[in-house]
Amino acid sequence: MRTESEMLNLILQIAKNLQVEAVAMSGSRTNPKGPKDEFQDYDVVYIVDDLDNLTSALSWLDSFSKRIIEQHNVLGNRRLYLMLFEDGNRIDLTLCPKDHIQEWVDSEADYTVLKDEKGLFESYTTSPGRYWTSPASGIDFKKACNEFWWVSAYVAKGICRKQLLYATDHLYGICQQELLKVLAWQVASDRGTVDIGKNYKYLFQYLPTEKEKEFSVLLDFSSKEKITQSLFATMQLFHQEAQSLAHKMGFDYDKEVAEKMIQYAEERLETNETFTK
Structure with missing residues (x-):
């Protein structure tokens, strides 16, 4: 199983290759109370400028590695890709248009920004009391x-x-x-x-x-x-x-x-x- 460091580096590298505007992570990996074990998902959001372009061909998902099973879902203006990989890691990846960041923020209790060179998340506040x-x-x-x-x-x-x-x-x-x-x-x-x-x-x-x-x-x-x-x-x-x-x-x-x-x-x-x- 790839380590957390390896997974985060991969998530950021793929984001760079796709020219993603910003990256954030939510879920148990950002919660100090969450159990630290192999079942922790990587709940990640890519803030994107052109959603249609990224979703028209999804071969780039193969860059994360071979998947055992996956689901593709539509959540409002967002797209969610749930992926369980052969090494046991799992990523719940959301693609969110930059004009709809609030929609994603409202769906999460808390999050940690991993990449945001343009400060897109600066005007948003978390809802830890969810x-x-x-x-x-x-x-x-x-x-x-x-x-x-x-x-x-x-x-x-x-x-x-x-x-x-x-x-x-x-x-x-x-x-x-x-x-x-x-x-x-x-x-x-x-x-x-x-x-x-x-x-x-x-x-x-x-x-x-x-x-x-x-x-x-x-x-x-x-x-x-x-x-x-x-x-x-x-x-x-x-x-x-x-x-x-x-x-x-x-x-x-x-x-x-x-x-x-x-x-x-x-x-x-x-x-x-x-x-x-």
Whole structure:
């Protein structure tokens, strides 16, 4: 695998060959909290004067080396080339017209300029707070609780109908995301605004080890029985964390609704013989 130094030199050399106006890098390689391992991508942007000319023939991408797989995407006025190379390195390369730098800047939490002889980035500011979580407001907390308990009924319905993809999608995609939100608010209530990262990837760095283990157990969706167990464990953990946060922050928490929704799910799943106490 090529080293970081070799990759950065290559990125800048190809930019020079293409007469790119400016080069910047974002993502985990510019974040001191990011894990330093072989899976770190090179999230790079080339600021270009003539996008059509560069995209009309893409043979220059071969200069990065042979690719195992790639994707080409259109993002607004930008073009994105995702490339995984045979040596294991990966580059997510964006071509951005110089008249649309703001569009790229707005899509990133932070970035480091690698080349900018004309000062094209000087008038732009980063948005490092993109994945930061601040202490919850009472309204946000109420909405999160309502969303969690409302959607929990969809999960129960999916299990009862043996629609396991439907149930899992609502359980992980909505209910457990609301649980993660409450856990992030727990951290923010103690520490103030914190960087939890994209998809909560840094969240458990702020929490006790047992909390991550407790959440990880919820992620077994391998059978109808496991999904059912996950639903009830998720409900109990959300109920526990929501009460704790409400007490800490002085929020109203409708404990009666929570307990009725747990009972609602129990009654229906027991009737359908999918839940065993």
